[in-house]
Amino acid sequence: MIEQFKPEITGKGLRIGIVQARFNEDICNALLNACVTELLAQGLTEEDILYITVPGALEVPLALQMLCQSEEFDALIALGAVVRGETYHFDLVSNESGAGITKVGLDHNMPIANAILTVENDEQAFARVVEKGTDAARVAIEMACLYEGLDEFIGFTSDEEEA
Template sequence: MASYDNIQEFEPNLDGSALRIGIVMSRFNRDICDGLLGACTAALGKHGVKTENTLIVTVPGALEHPVILRKMALSGKFDALVALGAVVRGDTYHFEIVSNEMAAGINRVQLDTGVPVANGVLTTDTDHQATSRMSVKGAEAAECAIEMANLLKML
């Protein structure tokens, strides 16, 4: 355990070997979402999360994430959840509605249930921005889920 000025500090723990992780992925913008998922599952495996302790659920789009994440969180079967998807700006205000409501819903799920949810839903202006970020964001979401699950267990 680390310390700063002799104050106890928890170090990040990325050991996922004892964790159960649920993934909710949008089918809208499927190529981008598949890239996010590949990076996410690779990172989960790298950190020891067993495939038999992982479940992937797909939903039509980003606005459907919160209700499924909530159901999974309340099931007691998961230590952490990951939301994966892509909302790419179009010509209408719909982008703002989807992005804002999805993010608020995901945040509400983790605050209401105490189960951490790593938000790996990209919100970008272009498809190019999304494809260039999908590998990094998918892996970051996996690592966030592992770290937060372990931190909550330590607390």
């Protein structure tokens, strides 16, 4: 039988950072509400959550990187909304913010839940905010627990990797 590692998934004792873009603010605030509601339902307290805002989706990766460098968080969450317009700018912002978020997570060994919506219009965004905000919270918690639990299970530490 193949051995499977399954960590206990709980938000209790975790510290989560949220970076939210302010552009498309109504959509982003709805994402935030769903996300925080789920984090609290999963055992985090308000004191366990740090929330910051940045102007737009392109600024999210830098703020995430700064939070990673603080070494105070078990996982991070990126919130934002990029709504298609009539120009190529939508593709640029969507692709670059996503790539930046992925790079930060990999460079810093930090679980980051990417909940930056990329949609055609506001209606599509509002139809997805609750599910995407809730999913971001769950992903951040699960990946933080996986990272911590697997680290203990296999005896790996990031300090050993750097040595």
